[in-house]
Amino acid sequence: METLEMTQEEQFQARIDADVRIEPKDWMPDAYRKTLIRQISQHAHSELVGMLPEGNWITRAPSLKRKSILLSKVQDEAGHGLYLYSAAETLGTTRDQMLADLHSGKAKYSSIFNYPTLSWADMGCVGWLVDGAAILNQVPLCRTSYGPYARAMVRVCKEESFHQRQGFEIMQTLCEGAPEQKAMAQEALNRWWWPTLMMFGPKDEDSPNTAQSMNWRIKRFTNDELRQKFVDMMVPQAEFLGLTVPDEKVQWNEARQAYDFGEVNWDEFWAVVKGNGLCNRDRLGARVKAHEEGAWVREAAMAHAVKRTEREAVAA
């Protein structure tokens, strides 16, 4: 039995190495399944919780156009959450189980959503920086080894680039506006820059799961590689806007052909991960409240469907 198991695992790895996608009913190691359920559900939870900081601004958007755009973006995020939950369900977990884990605090979501959105410029930063970082994380996942996850990510990525562009446009409009508006943009950038760098996760040496995930081609780049790419992409964009990234150590390194930058405050990172960010309790509270207050709708819809099926059976 032992040797048979080995063979299966070797065969599995050979398929991964040959870039053959794994599909739901294929044999896979338990750890691969568990890692994927954790990563995909975490990703789905992030989409769901990610709607909350923006929800705050739907009623406060400065124009009907901005309001329509923000509504569409939030609707996309609900959709992204649903694509991802469906992908995770193909691995044998249930929607109820995943939501229960989110609501109990057992499952994590991206820490970035535990920061408050204080001004309209924050909607610009969330789109431009946060979605920009999300895209860097997500584009390689379109080629991840698990088929349903990869297909969900293709869909997500197609829709995500509008999110980033609308955020950049908000920033650009503010930067071309009154001095107070530009100051508002700078102030938002100051608050969002570091938390966005944290979105890529701990440093490679503190990320023990990275090696296995890369080997299984669940992950395609390390956290530090993606963080570097992000800085290289964003510093020139901030310059274009006439804004300054709040890091004195940011400097072009000719030899590396990349930007040097300062160290993330890892104490803050771990504090937020462990539930002590500015908005952790608020976000989870809002999520649980929405779920509990929606329970009667879910039950009523089900009861209605059952009743109708019974009525049709009688009629037939």
Added chain:
Amino acid sequence: MNQSEWPLWEVFIRSKQGLDHKHVGSLHAADAAMAIQNARDVYTRRQEGISIWVVESKHVHASNPDDAEAFFDPANDKVYRHPTFYQVPDSIKHM
């Protein structure tokens, strides 16, 4: 806990007239009408479709991937089913 969950539906979308319905993913809904409504909101926000099919997932029967090799093997050695198997003289046109 599981009993409260709405059933799972597979969603198929025809992207334009003349093309097949194609599987795009799944979603939960209490009944077929709600599944179609939800499928419109989840999978066609950018005009990806003009027609939607939904099938409750429990009604889908699938071949077993463990048997894939033996199951699909019979087609392996029948190269004569492909037109390239046959040699056509150069002077013969339109074949």
